[in-house]
Amino acid sequence: MKITVGLAQIYPKIGDVKANLAKHLDFIAQADSVGVDLLIFPELSLTGYQVQDLLSEVAIRPTRDDDTFRALLDASQNMDIMFGFVHEDTRQRYYIGAAYVSRGEVLHIHHKVYLCTYTMFDEARFFDPGESIRAFDTRFGRVGMLICEDFWHVSPPYLLWMDGADLILMHSASPSRGLSAESAFSASHWVELVNQAYGSIFTSYIIHCNRVGYEDGKNFWGGSSVVNPDGDFLTHGHYLDETLIRQQIDLNQLHRTRSRLPLLRDERPDLVQRELLRILTKNEV
Amino acid sequence: MTVATHTDIRPKLRIHTDLARRVLTGFIRDQIHKAGMTRAVIGLSGGIDSALSAYLAAEALGPANVLAVRMPYKTSSTDSLTDADAVIQTLGLQALTVNISGMADALIDQFPDMSNLRKGNIMARLRMTVLYDQSASWGGLVVGTSNKTEFLLGYSTIYGDSGVALQPIGDLYKTQVRELARALQVPDPIIAKPPSADLWVGQTDEGELGFTYEEVDQALYLLVDERYTAAEVVAEGFDRRFVEDVWRRVKINHYKRTMPNIAKLSARTIGHDFLYLRDYTGR
Numbered sequence: 210m211k212i213t214v215g216l217a218q219i220y221p222k223i224g225d226v227k228a229n230l231a232k233h234l235d236f237i238a239q240a241d242s243v244g245v246d247l248l249i250f251p252e253l254s255l256t257g258y259q260v261q262d263l264l265s266e267v268a269i270r271p272t273r274d275d276d277t278f279r280a281l282l283d284a285s286q287n288m289d290i291m292f293g294f295v296h297e298d299t300r301q302r303y304y305i306g307a308a309y310v311s312r313g314e315v316l317h318i319h320h321k322v323y324l325c326t327y328t329m330f331d332e333a334r335f336f337d338p339g340e341s342i343r344a345f346d347t348r349f350g351r352v353g354m355l356i357c358e359d360f361w362h363v364s365p366p367y368l369l370w371m372d373g374a375d376l377i378l379m380h381s382a383s384p385s386r387g388l389s390a391e392s393a394f395s396a397s398h399w400v401e402l403v404n405q406a407y408g409s410i411f412t413s414y415i416i417h418c419n420r421v422g423y424e425d426g427k428n429f430w431g432g433s434s435v436v437n438p439d440g441d442f443l444t445h446g447h448y449l450d451e452t453l454i455r456q457q458i459d460l461n462q463l464h465r466t467r468s469r470l471p472l473l474r475d476e477r478p479d480l481v482q483r484e485l486l487r488i489l490t491k492n493e494v
Numbered sequence: 495m496t497v498a499t500h501t502d503i504r505p506k507l508r509i510h511t512d513l514a515r516r517v518l519t520g521f522i523r524d525q526i527h528k529a530g531m532t533r534a535v536i537g538l539s540g541g542i543d544s545a546l547s548a549y550l551a552a553e554a555l556g557p558a559n560v561l562a563v564r565m566p567y568k569t570s571s572t573d574s575l576t577d578a579d580a581v582i583q584t585l586g587l588q589a590l591t592v593n594i595s596g597m598a599d600a601l602i603d604q605f606p607d608m609s610n611l612r613k614g615n616i617m618a619r620l621r622m623t624v625l626y627d628q629s630a631s632w633g634g635l636v637v638g639t640s641n642k643t644e645f646l647l648g649y650s651t652i653y654g655d656s657g658v659a660l661q662p663i664g665d666l667y668k669t670q671v672r673e674l675a676r677a678l679q680v681p682d683p684i685i686a687k688p689p690s691a692d693l694w695v696g697q698t699d700e701g702e703l704g705f706t707y708e709e710v711d712q713a714l715y716l717l718v719d720e721r722y723t724a725a726e727v728v729a730e731g732f733d734r735r736f737v738e739d740v741w742r743r744v745k746i747n748h749y750k751r752t753m754p755n756i757a758k759l760s761a762r763t764i765g766h767d768f769l770y771l772r773d774y775t776g777r
Contacts, residue, residue, distance in 0.1 A: 222773050223771055223774050225775055261769040261771065261772050262768065262769045263770065263774065359741060388509050388510065388513065389506070389508065389509065389510065390505075390508035390509060390510055390512060391510060392510050392512075393513070394513070396504070420523055422524070423520065423521060423524040423525075423773070424771055424773055425771045425772050425773045426521065426661075428517050428520065428521065430629055449516060449517070449520065464637060
Protein backbone atom coordinates (compact mmCIF):
# COMPACT_ATOMS: atom_id res chain seq x y z
CA MET A 210 0.00 0.00 0.00
CA LYS A 211 1.24 3.45 -0.91
CA ILE A 212 0.20 6.46 1.16
CA THR A 213 1.03 10.16 0.95
CA VAL A 214 2.52 11.75 4.02
CA GLY A 215 2.41 15.52 4.55
CA LEU A 216 4.81 17.47 6.77
CA ALA A 217 3.28 20.79 7.81
CA GLN A 218 6.50 22.64 8.59
CA ILE A 219 4.83 25.68 10.12
CA TYR A 220 5.79 28.76 12.15
CA PRO A 221 3.37 28.75 15.11
CA LYS A 222 2.68 32.09 16.76
CA ILE A 223 3.66 32.14 20.41
CA GLY A 224 0.65 31.99 22.72
CA ASP A 225 -1.99 32.46 20.01
CA VAL A 226 -4.02 29.25 19.80
CA LYS A 227 -6.70 30.87 17.66
CA ALA A 228 -4.25 32.01 14.98
CA ASN A 229 -2.46 28.67 15.11
CA LEU A 230 -5.69 26.72 14.71
CA ALA A 231 -6.49 28.82 11.64
CA LYS A 232 -3.05 27.97 10.25
CA HIS A 233 -3.62 24.26 10.96
CA LEU A 234 -6.94 24.31 9.11
CA ASP A 235 -5.30 26.15 6.21
CA PHE A 236 -2.52 23.56 5.93
CA ILE A 237 -5.05 20.73 6.26
CA ALA A 238 -7.02 22.21 3.35
CA GLN A 239 -3.84 22.55 1.28
CA ALA A 240 -2.82 18.98 2.12
CA ASP A 241 -6.31 17.71 1.28
CA SER A 242 -6.13 19.30 -2.14
CA VAL A 243 -2.94 17.39 -2.96
CA GLY A 244 -4.09 14.02 -1.67
CA VAL A 245 -2.27 13.79 1.68
CA ASP A 246 -3.39 10.80 3.79
CA LEU A 247 -1.43 11.55 6.96
CA LEU A 248 -0.42 15.09 7.96
CA ILE A 249 2.07 15.87 10.72
CA PHE A 250 2.47 19.20 12.49
CA PRO A 251 5.45 20.13 14.72
CA GLU A 252 5.79 19.98 18.52
CA LEU A 253 3.46 22.38 20.35
CA SER A 254 2.09 23.43 16.97
CA LEU A 255 -1.03 24.97 18.54
CA THR A 256 0.81 27.14 21.08
CA GLY A 257 4.38 27.89 20.05
CA TYR A 258 7.32 26.46 21.94
CA GLN A 259 8.32 28.66 24.90
CA VAL A 260 4.91 29.24 26.43
CA GLN A 261 6.30 29.82 29.96
CA ASP A 262 3.68 31.58 32.10
CA LEU A 263 1.12 31.45 29.30
CA LEU A 264 0.70 27.77 30.17
CA SER A 265 -2.78 27.95 31.70
CA GLU A 266 -4.00 30.30 28.96
CA VAL A 267 -3.01 28.02 26.08
CA ALA A 268 -3.63 24.57 27.58
CA ILE A 269 -6.51 22.45 26.34
CA ARG A 270 -8.26 19.22 27.28
CA PRO A 271 -8.39 16.91 24.29
CA THR A 272 -12.12 16.27 24.03
CA ARG A 273 -14.97 17.38 21.77
CA ASP A 274 -15.94 19.91 24.46
CA ASP A 275 -12.90 21.98 23.57
CA ASP A 276 -13.53 24.20 20.52
CA THR A 277 -9.98 23.94 19.21
CA PHE A 278 -9.75 20.20 19.63
CA ARG A 279 -13.19 19.66 18.08
CA ALA A 280 -12.19 21.70 15.03
CA LEU A 281 -9.20 19.42 14.45
CA LEU A 282 -11.25 16.27 15.06
CA ASP A 283 -13.74 17.48 12.48
CA ALA A 284 -10.90 18.24 10.05
CA SER A 285 -9.66 14.63 10.26
CA GLN A 286 -12.41 13.05 8.15
CA ASN A 287 -10.27 12.70 5.01
CA MET A 288 -6.81 12.52 6.47
CA ASP A 289 -5.19 11.47 9.71
CA ILE A 290 -3.51 14.31 11.60
CA MET A 291 -0.81 14.51 14.26
CA PHE A 292 -0.42 17.85 16.03
CA GLY A 293 1.10 19.31 19.18
CA PHE A 294 -0.61 21.01 22.10
CA VAL A 295 -0.36 21.77 25.82
CA HIS A 296 -2.42 19.10 27.58
CA GLU A 297 -3.95 20.06 30.92
CA ASP A 298 -5.21 17.10 32.91
CA THR A 299 -8.04 17.24 35.42
CA ARG A 300 -5.67 18.10 38.27
CA GLN A 301 -3.87 21.10 36.74
CA ARG A 302 -0.88 19.16 35.52
CA TYR A 303 0.50 20.16 32.14
CA TYR A 304 2.10 17.94 29.51
CA ILE A 305 3.68 18.54 26.14
CA GLY A 306 1.15 16.55 24.14
CA ALA A 307 0.99 15.03 20.68
CA ALA A 308 -2.43 13.94 19.43
CA TYR A 309 -3.21 11.55 16.59
CA VAL A 310 -6.72 12.04 15.25
CA SER A 311 -8.49 10.11 12.52
CA ARG A 312 -12.04 10.27 11.13
CA GLY A 313 -13.23 12.38 14.03
CA GLU A 314 -11.70 10.19 16.75
CA VAL A 315 -8.65 10.48 18.98
CA LEU A 316 -6.56 7.37 18.38
CA HIS A 317 -3.73 8.25 20.74
CA ILE A 318 -2.20 10.98 22.88
CA HIS A 319 1.47 10.88 23.72
CA HIS A 320 2.99 12.95 26.51
CA LYS A 321 6.63 13.94 26.07
CA VAL A 322 8.58 11.63 28.35
CA TYR A 323 12.01 13.24 28.17
CA LEU A 324 11.62 16.89 29.05
CA CYS A 325 14.46 19.01 27.84
CA THR A 326 15.91 21.04 30.71
CA TYR A 327 19.45 22.19 30.03
CA THR A 328 21.28 25.02 28.25
CA MET A 329 18.52 27.12 26.63
CA PHE A 330 15.75 24.64 27.45
CA ASP A 331 13.49 24.91 30.49
CA GLU A 332 10.69 22.39 29.98
CA ALA A 333 10.66 20.56 33.32
CA ARG A 334 10.07 23.89 35.04
CA PHE A 335 6.63 24.04 33.44
CA PHE A 336 5.65 20.52 32.38
CA ASP A 337 5.15 17.10 33.90
CA PRO A 338 6.87 14.24 32.09
CA GLY A 339 4.88 11.54 30.32
CA GLU A 340 4.85 8.06 31.83
CA SER A 341 4.28 5.79 28.88
CA ILE A 342 5.48 4.97 25.39
CA ARG A 343 2.87 3.07 23.38
CA ALA A 344 2.23 2.18 19.78
CA PHE A 345 -1.34 2.24 18.45
CA ASP A 346 -3.28 0.95 15.46
CA THR A 347 -4.28 3.19 12.55
CA ARG A 348 -5.68 2.58 9.08
CA PHE A 349 -2.07 2.67 7.83
CA GLY A 350 -0.79 0.07 10.27
CA ARG A 351 0.70 0.39 13.71
CA VAL A 352 2.16 3.78 14.56
CA GLY A 353 4.16 5.39 17.38
CA MET A 354 4.70 9.06 18.23
CA LEU A 355 7.71 10.74 19.86
CA ILE A 356 8.38 14.36 20.73
CA CYS A 357 11.80 15.96 20.22
CA GLU A 358 13.99 14.99 23.21
CA ASP A 359 12.17 11.62 23.30
CA PHE A 360 14.09 10.60 20.20
CA TRP A 361 17.48 11.81 21.44
CA HIS A 362 17.18 8.77 23.70
CA VAL A 363 17.35 5.42 21.97
CA SER A 364 14.91 3.60 24.25
CA PRO A 365 11.63 5.30 23.14
CA PRO A 366 11.91 4.35 19.46
CA TYR A 367 13.13 0.92 20.55
CA LEU A 368 10.04 0.45 22.74
CA LEU A 369 7.76 1.57 19.91
CA TRP A 370 9.50 -0.89 17.60
CA MET A 371 8.93 -3.71 20.09
CA ASP A 372 5.31 -2.56 20.53
CA GLY A 373 4.71 -3.08 16.81
CA ALA A 374 5.13 0.38 15.31
CA ASP A 375 6.22 0.37 11.66
CA LEU A 376 5.76 4.10 11.25
CA ILE A 377 7.53 6.22 13.84
CA LEU A 378 6.21 9.78 13.77
CA MET A 379 8.44 12.34 15.43
CA HIS A 380 7.90 16.03 15.80
CA SER A 381 9.99 18.76 17.33
CA ALA A 382 10.70 22.42 18.01
CA SER A 383 14.44 22.15 17.49
CA PRO A 384 16.32 25.46 17.52
CA SER A 385 19.21 26.09 15.17
CA ARG A 386 22.57 25.98 16.91
CA GLY A 387 26.15 25.22 16.05
CA LEU A 388 26.95 27.44 13.05
CA SER A 389 30.19 26.33 11.37
CA ALA A 390 31.57 26.23 7.85
CA GLU A 391 29.10 23.41 7.08
CA SER A 392 25.94 24.21 5.12
CA ALA A 393 23.63 23.11 7.96
CA PHE A 394 23.62 23.73 11.71
CA SER A 395 25.14 20.99 13.86
CA ALA A 396 21.69 20.50 15.45
CA SER A 397 20.17 19.51 12.12
CA HIS A 398 23.14 17.38 11.17
CA TRP A 399 22.75 15.38 14.38
CA VAL A 400 18.99 14.89 14.06
CA GLU A 401 19.36 13.77 10.46
CA LEU A 402 22.04 11.31 11.48
CA VAL A 403 19.77 9.88 14.19
CA ASN A 404 16.77 9.65 11.87
CA GLN A 405 18.77 7.71 9.31
CA ALA A 406 20.16 5.48 12.02
CA TYR A 407 16.67 4.71 13.37
CA GLY A 408 15.37 3.96 9.89
CA SER A 409 18.27 1.56 9.36
CA ILE A 410 18.37 -0.23 12.71
CA PHE A 411 14.61 -0.42 13.23
CA THR A 412 13.93 -1.09 9.51
CA SER A 413 10.93 1.24 9.84
CA TYR A 414 9.68 4.53 8.41
CA ILE A 415 10.94 7.53 10.39
CA ILE A 416 8.82 10.58 9.69
CA HIS A 417 9.93 13.84 11.31
CA CYS A 418 8.36 17.30 11.30
CA ASN A 419 10.31 20.20 12.83
CA ARG A 420 9.01 23.76 13.08
CA VAL A 421 10.44 26.95 11.61
CA GLY A 422 10.31 30.61 12.62
CA TYR A 423 11.72 32.64 15.50
CA GLU A 424 11.12 32.95 19.23
CA ASP A 425 13.17 35.59 21.05
CA GLY A 426 16.20 35.26 18.81
CA LYS A 427 16.13 31.47 18.60
CA ASN A 428 15.26 30.19 15.17
CA PHE A 429 14.01 26.73 14.30
CA TRP A 430 15.62 24.96 11.39
CA GLY A 431 12.74 22.95 9.90
CA GLY A 432 14.38 20.33 7.72
CA SER A 433 11.44 17.94 8.08
CA SER A 434 12.20 14.57 6.58
CA VAL A 435 11.13 11.04 5.75
CA VAL A 436 13.53 8.10 6.09
CA ASN A 437 12.59 4.73 4.62
CA PRO A 438 13.28 1.29 6.21
CA ASP A 439 16.58 1.13 4.31
CA GLY A 440 17.78 4.24 6.11
CA ASP A 441 17.60 6.45 3.01
CA PHE A 442 16.11 9.93 2.99
CA LEU A 443 13.05 10.10 0.74
CA THR A 444 12.88 13.81 1.47
CA HIS A 445 14.96 16.16 3.63
CA GLY A 446 16.82 19.46 3.61
CA HIS A 447 13.86 21.85 3.48
CA TYR A 448 15.49 24.25 5.95
CA LEU A 449 14.09 27.39 7.62
CA ASP A 450 11.05 28.15 5.44
CA GLU A 451 7.41 27.53 6.25
CA THR A 452 6.21 24.92 3.78
CA LEU A 453 4.07 21.85 3.19
CA ILE A 454 6.19 18.86 2.20
CA ARG A 455 4.51 15.93 0.49
CA GLN A 456 6.07 12.47 0.24
CA GLN A 457 4.61 9.19 -0.94
CA ILE A 458 5.73 6.13 1.00
CA ASP A 459 5.32 2.47 0.10
CA LEU A 460 4.37 0.40 3.14
CA ASN A 461 5.29 -2.76 1.21
CA GLN A 462 8.92 -1.67 1.52
CA LEU A 463 8.75 -2.85 5.14
CA HIS A 464 8.51 -6.53 4.18
CA ARG A 465 11.09 -6.22 1.43
CA THR A 466 13.67 -4.60 3.72
CA ARG A 467 12.94 -6.96 6.60
CA SER A 468 13.37 -9.99 4.34
CA ARG A 469 16.79 -8.73 3.36
CA LEU A 470 17.68 -7.63 6.88
CA PRO A 471 15.68 -9.49 9.59
CA LEU A 472 16.72 -7.31 12.52
CA LEU A 473 13.19 -7.27 13.90
CA ARG A 474 12.85 -11.08 13.63
CA ASP A 475 16.14 -11.61 15.47
CA GLU A 476 15.71 -8.95 18.13
CA ARG A 477 15.84 -10.33 21.72
CA PRO A 478 13.69 -8.10 23.97
CA ASP A 479 13.59 -10.90 26.56
CA LEU A 480 17.36 -10.74 26.80
CA VAL A 481 17.22 -6.94 27.05
CA GLN A 482 14.71 -7.24 29.88
CA ARG A 483 16.82 -9.79 31.76
CA GLU A 484 19.98 -7.80 31.45
CA LEU A 485 18.29 -4.52 32.36
CA LEU A 486 16.77 -6.13 35.43
CA ARG A 487 20.18 -7.43 36.45
CA ILE A 488 21.78 -4.01 35.88
CA LEU A 489 19.03 -2.16 37.76
CA THR A 490 19.10 -4.63 40.64
CA LYS A 491 22.83 -4.21 41.02
CA ASN A 492 22.45 -0.43 40.81
CA GLU A 493 24.99 -0.39 38.06
CA VAL A 494 23.26 2.34 36.03
CA MET B 495 50.65 40.80 22.46
CA THR B 496 50.77 37.05 22.83
CA VAL B 497 52.88 34.73 20.75
CA ALA B 498 50.73 32.48 18.60
CA THR B 499 52.18 29.05 19.32
CA HIS B 500 48.85 27.58 20.30
CA THR B 501 46.48 25.18 18.54
CA ASP B 502 44.99 26.93 15.53
CA ILE B 503 41.33 27.49 16.44
CA ARG B 504 40.62 29.67 13.40
CA PRO B 505 39.07 26.84 11.34
CA LYS B 506 36.43 26.40 14.05
CA LEU B 507 35.48 30.07 13.72
CA ARG B 508 34.72 29.72 10.03
CA ILE B 509 31.05 30.10 9.21
CA HIS B 510 28.76 29.17 6.36
CA THR B 511 27.97 32.72 5.32
CA ASP B 512 24.84 31.92 3.25
CA LEU B 513 23.27 30.14 6.21
CA ALA B 514 24.14 32.97 8.63
CA ARG B 515 22.82 35.52 6.16
CA ARG B 516 19.50 33.71 5.78
CA VAL B 517 18.93 33.37 9.51
CA LEU B 518 19.97 36.93 10.33
CA THR B 519 17.95 38.67 7.59
CA GLY B 520 14.97 36.53 8.65
CA PHE B 521 15.56 37.56 12.26
CA ILE B 522 15.59 41.28 11.44
CA ARG B 523 12.39 41.00 9.40
CA ASP B 524 10.73 38.89 12.10
CA GLN B 525 11.60 41.24 14.97
CA ILE B 526 10.49 44.37 13.14
CA HIS B 527 7.25 42.84 11.88
CA LYS B 528 6.43 41.50 15.34
CA ALA B 529 6.74 45.07 16.63
CA GLY B 530 4.13 46.07 14.05
CA MET B 531 6.70 48.00 12.02
CA THR B 532 8.38 47.74 8.63
CA ARG B 533 11.41 50.00 9.14
CA ALA B 534 14.77 50.08 10.87
CA VAL B 535 16.98 52.89 12.20
CA ILE B 536 20.68 52.19 12.37
CA GLY B 537 23.69 54.24 13.43
CA LEU B 538 26.36 54.03 10.76
CA SER B 539 29.86 54.70 12.06
CA GLY B 540 31.86 53.75 9.00
CA GLY B 541 33.11 50.62 10.77
CA ILE B 542 32.57 47.02 9.81
CA ASP B 543 29.97 46.09 12.46
CA SER B 544 27.47 48.79 11.55
CA ALA B 545 28.21 48.38 7.83
CA LEU B 546 27.45 44.65 7.99
CA SER B 547 24.32 45.31 10.05
CA ALA B 548 23.15 47.85 7.47
CA TYR B 549 23.74 45.34 4.65
CA LEU B 550 21.70 42.73 6.49
CA ALA B 551 18.91 45.20 7.32
CA ALA B 552 18.75 46.44 3.73
CA GLU B 553 18.47 42.88 2.47
CA ALA B 554 15.84 42.04 5.09
CA LEU B 555 13.63 45.09 4.71
CA GLY B 556 14.59 46.79 1.46
CA PRO B 557 16.94 49.81 1.47
CA ALA B 558 14.05 52.31 1.43
CA ASN B 559 13.03 50.96 4.85
CA VAL B 560 16.43 51.49 6.46
CA LEU B 561 17.41 54.88 7.85
CA ALA B 562 21.19 55.16 8.24
CA VAL B 563 22.16 57.86 10.70
CA ARG B 564 25.69 59.25 10.78
CA MET B 565 26.49 61.00 14.07
CA PRO B 566 29.97 62.51 13.96
CA TYR B 567 31.64 64.33 16.84
CA LYS B 568 34.13 67.08 16.00
CA THR B 569 37.10 64.72 16.53
CA SER B 570 35.63 61.90 14.44
CA SER B 571 37.84 60.90 11.55
CA THR B 572 36.71 62.07 8.12
CA ASP B 573 37.36 58.56 6.82
CA SER B 574 34.50 57.37 9.03
CA LEU B 575 32.04 59.70 7.31
CA THR B 576 33.33 58.75 3.87
CA ASP B 577 33.17 55.03 4.60
CA ALA B 578 29.64 55.34 5.99
CA ASP B 579 28.66 57.29 2.89
CA ALA B 580 29.97 54.47 0.67
CA VAL B 581 27.57 52.08 2.44
CA ILE B 582 24.65 54.50 2.08
CA GLN B 583 25.31 55.07 -1.62
CA THR B 584 25.98 51.42 -2.47
CA LEU B 585 22.84 50.18 -0.76
CA GLY B 586 20.64 53.20 -1.54
CA LEU B 587 19.66 53.68 2.10
CA GLN B 588 17.68 56.54 3.54
CA ALA B 589 20.26 58.73 5.26
CA LEU B 590 20.60 61.45 7.84
CA THR B 591 23.58 63.15 9.48
CA VAL B 592 23.26 64.55 13.00
CA ASN B 593 26.38 66.18 14.39
CA ILE B 594 26.58 65.48 18.11
CA SER B 595 29.41 67.95 18.92
CA GLY B 596 27.13 70.68 20.28
CA MET B 597 25.08 68.43 22.56
CA ALA B 598 28.15 66.52 23.74
CA ASP B 599 30.22 69.63 24.45
CA ALA B 600 27.34 71.15 26.39
CA LEU B 601 28.11 68.50 29.04
CA ILE B 602 31.81 67.92 28.42
CA ASP B 603 32.71 71.61 28.78
CA GLN B 604 31.33 71.66 32.33
CA PHE B 605 34.08 69.24 33.43
CA PRO B 606 37.45 70.48 32.11
CA ASP B 607 39.38 67.46 33.38
CA MET B 608 37.04 64.89 31.85
CA SER B 609 38.75 61.64 30.77
CA ASN B 610 38.52 60.22 27.27
CA LEU B 611 36.54 57.31 28.67
CA ARG B 612 33.86 59.63 30.06
CA LYS B 613 33.72 61.61 26.85
CA GLY B 614 33.44 58.43 24.81
CA ASN B 615 30.59 57.17 26.96
CA ILE B 616 28.74 60.48 26.61
CA MET B 617 29.07 60.30 22.83
CA ALA B 618 27.81 56.72 22.74
CA ARG B 619 24.79 57.62 24.88
CA LEU B 620 23.97 60.70 22.84
CA ARG B 621 24.05 58.59 19.69
CA MET B 622 21.56 56.23 21.35
CA THR B 623 19.36 59.27 22.13
CA VAL B 624 19.50 60.46 18.52
CA LEU B 625 18.64 56.97 17.20
CA TYR B 626 15.66 56.55 19.52
CA ASP B 627 14.43 59.99 18.57
CA GLN B 628 14.58 58.95 14.92
CA SER B 629 12.88 55.70 15.86
CA ALA B 630 9.92 57.71 17.12
CA SER B 631 9.83 60.25 14.29
CA TRP B 632 10.53 57.88 11.39
CA GLY B 633 8.83 54.81 12.81
CA GLY B 634 11.46 52.07 12.89
CA LEU B 635 13.21 49.85 15.40
CA VAL B 636 16.77 50.69 16.41
CA VAL B 637 19.04 47.92 15.12
CA GLY B 638 22.08 47.14 17.29
CA THR B 639 25.51 46.57 15.80
CA SER B 640 27.38 44.88 18.68
CA ASN B 641 29.26 41.65 18.06
CA LYS B 642 29.90 38.68 20.37
CA THR B 643 33.51 39.63 21.10
CA GLU B 644 32.48 43.09 22.34
CA PHE B 645 29.60 41.70 24.37
CA LEU B 646 31.84 39.16 26.09
CA LEU B 647 34.68 41.58 26.78
CA GLY B 648 32.29 44.30 27.91
CA TYR B 649 33.78 46.57 25.27
CA SER B 650 30.69 48.71 24.98
CA THR B 651 28.92 51.61 26.70
CA ILE B 652 26.01 50.57 28.85
CA TYR B 653 22.86 52.34 27.58
CA GLY B 654 25.00 53.66 24.72
CA ASP B 655 25.71 51.31 21.85
CA SER B 656 24.02 48.58 23.90
CA GLY B 657 20.75 50.55 23.98
CA VAL B 658 18.93 49.05 20.99
CA ALA B 659 15.84 46.99 20.11
CA LEU B 660 17.47 43.95 18.48
CA GLN B 661 20.97 42.55 18.07
CA PRO B 662 21.40 40.73 14.74
CA ILE B 663 25.17 40.16 14.89
CA GLY B 664 25.51 39.65 18.65
CA ASP B 665 26.34 35.94 18.26
CA LEU B 666 29.13 36.47 15.72
CA TYR B 667 32.73 36.95 16.85
CA LYS B 668 34.64 39.82 15.23
CA THR B 669 36.51 37.43 12.92
CA GLN B 670 33.15 35.96 11.87
CA VAL B 671 31.80 39.47 11.27
CA ARG B 672 34.71 39.96 8.86
CA GLU B 673 33.93 36.71 7.04
CA LEU B 674 30.25 37.55 6.67
CA ALA B 675 31.07 41.15 5.64
CA ARG B 676 33.32 39.82 2.86
CA ALA B 677 30.54 37.51 1.67
CA LEU B 678 28.05 40.39 1.55
CA GLN B 679 30.59 42.52 -0.33
CA VAL B 680 30.88 45.26 2.25
CA PRO B 681 33.41 47.72 0.73
CA ASP B 682 37.01 46.54 1.20
CA PRO B 683 38.35 49.70 2.91
CA ILE B 684 35.79 49.16 5.70
CA ILE B 685 36.84 45.53 6.18
CA ALA B 686 40.55 46.29 5.97
CA LYS B 687 40.88 49.27 8.33
CA PRO B 688 41.81 48.77 12.00
CA PRO B 689 38.64 48.53 14.11
CA SER B 690 38.06 51.70 16.12
CA ALA B 691 35.30 53.14 18.29
CA ASP B 692 36.57 56.51 16.92
CA LEU B 693 35.85 58.14 20.26
CA TRP B 694 39.15 60.02 20.26
CA VAL B 695 41.87 60.66 17.71
CA GLY B 696 44.05 57.63 17.00
CA GLN B 697 41.99 55.22 19.10
CA THR B 698 41.96 51.60 17.93
CA ASP B 699 40.15 48.69 19.58
CA GLU B 700 43.14 46.40 19.49
CA GLY B 701 45.46 49.09 20.87
CA GLU B 702 43.10 49.73 23.74
CA LEU B 703 42.35 46.06 24.46
CA GLY B 704 46.01 44.98 24.24
CA PHE B 705 45.41 41.98 21.96
CA THR B 706 44.12 41.27 18.47
CA TYR B 707 40.58 40.16 17.70
CA GLU B 708 41.92 37.17 15.84
CA GLU B 709 43.76 36.04 18.97
CA VAL B 710 41.05 36.75 21.53
CA ASP B 711 38.29 35.24 19.40
CA GLN B 712 40.07 31.90 19.43
CA ALA B 713 40.38 31.92 23.21
CA LEU B 714 36.79 33.09 23.67
CA TYR B 715 35.51 30.42 21.32
CA LEU B 716 37.10 27.72 23.50
CA LEU B 717 36.04 29.30 26.80
CA VAL B 718 32.47 30.13 25.82
CA ASP B 719 31.29 28.01 22.90
CA GLU B 720 33.25 24.89 23.76
CA ARG B 721 33.12 25.32 27.57
CA TYR B 722 36.86 24.86 28.08
CA THR B 723 38.23 25.82 31.49
CA ALA B 724 40.91 28.52 31.47
CA ALA B 725 43.45 25.79 32.33
CA GLU B 726 42.34 23.73 29.34
CA VAL B 727 42.76 26.74 27.05
CA VAL B 728 46.28 27.25 28.43
CA ALA B 729 46.94 23.56 27.74
CA GLU B 730 46.19 24.30 24.06
CA GLY B 731 49.20 26.61 24.08
CA PHE B 732 47.63 29.99 24.86
CA ASP B 733 49.48 32.37 27.19
CA ARG B 734 48.28 31.92 30.78
CA ARG B 735 48.13 35.60 31.69
CA PHE B 736 46.30 36.40 28.48
CA VAL B 737 43.68 33.70 29.04
CA GLU B 738 43.14 34.60 32.69
CA ASP B 739 42.86 38.29 31.86
CA VAL B 740 40.33 37.61 29.11
CA TRP B 741 38.20 35.34 31.31
CA ARG B 742 38.33 37.91 34.14
CA ARG B 743 37.14 40.59 31.72
CA VAL B 744 34.25 38.41 30.60
CA LYS B 745 33.13 37.87 34.18
CA ILE B 746 33.47 41.40 35.54
CA ASN B 747 31.45 42.76 32.63
CA HIS B 748 28.55 40.36 33.00
CA TYR B 749 26.34 43.14 34.40
CA LYS B 750 26.47 44.82 31.00
CA ARG B 751 24.82 41.77 29.43
CA THR B 752 21.90 41.51 31.84
CA MET B 753 18.96 43.65 32.89
CA PRO B 754 19.32 45.49 36.24
CA ASN B 755 18.13 43.41 39.18
CA ILE B 756 14.73 44.16 40.68
CA ALA B 757 14.59 43.72 44.45
CA LYS B 758 12.06 40.98 45.05
CA LEU B 759 9.31 41.64 47.61
CA SER B 760 6.03 40.35 46.22
CA ALA B 761 4.78 36.87 45.37
CA ARG B 762 5.45 37.47 41.70
CA THR B 763 8.10 39.81 40.44
CA ILE B 764 9.17 41.10 37.04
CA GLY B 765 12.53 39.63 36.12
CA HIS B 766 12.15 36.73 38.55
CA ASP B 767 8.94 34.75 38.10
CA PHE B 768 6.88 36.74 35.62
CA LEU B 769 7.94 34.80 32.57
CA TYR B 770 6.91 35.74 29.08
CA LEU B 771 8.96 35.92 25.91
CA ARG B 772 9.89 39.36 24.67
CA ASP B 773 8.34 38.20 21.39
CA TYR B 774 4.99 37.61 23.06
CA THR B 775 3.03 40.73 22.22
CA GLY B 776 -0.47 39.52 23.05
CA ARG B 777 -1.54 40.82 19.65
